[in-house]
Amino acid sequence: MALTLTIDNLGVDFGPKKILHDISFSVGAGELVSVTGRNAAGKTTLLKAIAGLAPRVGNVVLKENGELLPKSAIAYLPQLTQVASRLSVFEMVMLGLGRRLSWRVTPDVFEQVDQTLHAMQISHLADLPVASLSGGQKQLVFMAQAFVSRPRVLLLDEPTSALDLRHQLIVMEAARSYASRTGSIALAVVHDLMLASRFSTRLLMLADGTVRRYDTPERVLTPDELSVVYRVEAAVERTSGGRLVVIPEKPLDVDTGHHHPDHVHS
Numbered sequence: 001m002a003l004t005l006t007i008d009n010l011g012v013d014f015g016p017k018k019i020l021h022d023i024s025f026s027v028g029a030g031e032l033v034s035v036t037g038r039n040a041a042g043k044t045t046l047l048k049a050i051a052g053l054a055p056r057v058g059n060v061v062l063k064e065n066g067e068l069l070p071k072s073a074i075a076y077l078p079q080l081t082q083v084a085s086r087l088s089v090f091e092m093v094m095l096g097l098g099r100r101l102s103w104r105v106t107p108d109v110f111e112q113v114d115q116t117l118h119a120m121q122i123s124h125l126a127d128l129p130v131a132s133l134s135g136g137q138k139q140l141v142f143m144a145q146a147f148v149s150r151p152r153v154l155l156l157d158e159p160t161s162a163l164d165l166r167h168q169l170i171v172m173e174a175a176r177s178y179a180s181r182t183g184s185i186a187l188a189v190v191h192d193l194m195l196a197s198r199f200s201t202r203l204l205m206l207a208d209g210t211v212r213r214y215d216t217p218e219r220v221l222t223p224d225e226l227s228v229v230y231r232v233e234a235a236v237e238r239t240s241g242g243r244l245v246v247i248p249e250k251p252l253d254v255d256t257g258h259h260h261p262d263h264v265h266s
C-alpha cells in the first residue's frame, strides 16, 4: 500500500498517571478511522501523541512508497476553541497553504482556496470575518484550512460535535472523500457511533488505556461490546438500507473491575 501509518507500542504518561499503553495499530491509504470510547478514555491524547504534541513512548511511523515522511505531513485539528482574529474566511483558509504562500497571492492560490471552500460548501462565507461565524461554520473553516495544506495524515478531534445534522454529514463526507481521493489517512474522534460507523472504514475502540477493538464498524458495534466499553444496555439494529443503528436503552452499573467470585461465600 502506498501510504501507511504504523503506531507501535505507543504509550503516554502524565506524571505518575498512565493514560495510554501498548497501543499498536496501522492505517492504510484512503482510510477514515474513527476513534471512539468513553469520556477520558484518552482519545484526544492519542491524536496528540500521534501528532507529536503529547509526550509519548513507542513509535509513530509514516511511510509512503517505502520513504519516511516528515512530521509536517501530519495535520492535527483540535476541538473547536475561541477564535480571536480579524481574518476573513478566505484568508484563514489560505493560511493553511503555509510555506507555499509568497508575498503575492497567485491565481493558483486563489483557485486552491476557492475549490476547498466549494468542497466544504462555505463559498458564500468567504468574505466574512471568521470571528462572526457560528461554531459549526467555524469548524468547517478550520477543516478547510487543514485540507488545503494537503496533509498525508489528518487528525480531527471531535469534528462534528458542534454541528447540526446536515453539517455532521458534510464534515464526515469531506473527511472520507479527502482520504479516499488523495490516498491519505484520516483519524477522527467521533462520539456518535452511527455517524462513525456510516463513514469509517474501521473503528478504533479505546478502553482501559489501550486498544480494545480495531475492526469494521459491524464487528465493533455489538451489544456486548457497548455494554463493556460504555456500560450501557444498547440494541444494535440495521436499517433496510443496511446502516447500523445503535439504540442506547439504559446505563448499567459502573463496573468497578473488582469482581472476585472466588471470594464470594455462599
Ligand SMILES: Nc1ncnc2c1ncn2[C@@H]1O[C@H](COP(=O)(O)OP(=O)(O)OP(=O)(O)O)[C@@H](O)[C@H]1O
Pocket (backbone or CB within 6 Å): 014, 017, 019, 037, 038, 039, 040, 041, 042, 043, 044, 045, 046
Ligand atoms: N496535560 C495533561 N496532564 C495530565 N492529565 C491529562 C492531560 N491531558 C489529559 N489528561 C488526562 O488524560 C485522560 C484522557 O484525556 P483525553 O482528553 O485524552 O480523553 P478523551 O477520551 O479525549 O475524553 P473526552 O471524550 O471526554 O473528550 C483524562 O483522564 C485526562 O484528565
